[in-house]
Amino acid sequence: MNTQKLTILEVAHRSGIAKKTGNPWSIHEAQCILEQEDSEGKKIVVGTINLPDVLKDSAPGDYLAQFSFFKSMEGKLEPRVVSLVPFGMSGPKAKAGAGVMA
Numbered sequence: 001m002n003t004q005k006l007t008i009l010e011v012a013h014r015s016g017i018a019k020k021t022g023n024p025w026s027i028h029e030a031q032c033i034l035e036q037e038d039s040e041g042k043k044i045v046v047g048t049i050n051l052p053d054v055l056k057d058s059a060p061g062d063y064l065a066q067f068s069f070f071k072s073m074e075g076k077l078e079p080r081v082v083s084l085v086p087f088g089m090s091g092p093k094a095k096a097g098a099g100v101m102a
Contacts, residue, residue: 002079005087006065007033008058011051028056030081051081062087 008030015026028051036043051058063084069077 002067003064005035006063008060011058055084058084
């Protein structure tokens with residue numbers, strides 16, 4: 001797993017009924033700023049990432065986010081947030097592995 005600082009600006013919730021299966025679906029998409037460092041120094045990345053159901057009610061703010069990879073419906077390996085800890089605090093908000101799908 002990888003841990004990085006993540007600033008959540010807003011969590012958007014979308015839901016509907018799948019046309020193909022008729023099953024309900026919901027997505028919790030966090031608009032965020034990711035701070036990461038590499039050999040060239042600190043990088044800021046702005047974008048969105050889906051949150052698992054257990055983290056859907058996360059408030060805007062700074063977090064240490066743990067990421068893990070999962071296989072998407074298209075067969076791609078994609079990162080997923082598996083836990084959030086308020087930045088500067090200890091103790092996970094969600095158990096490691098929560099919301100991870102194979």
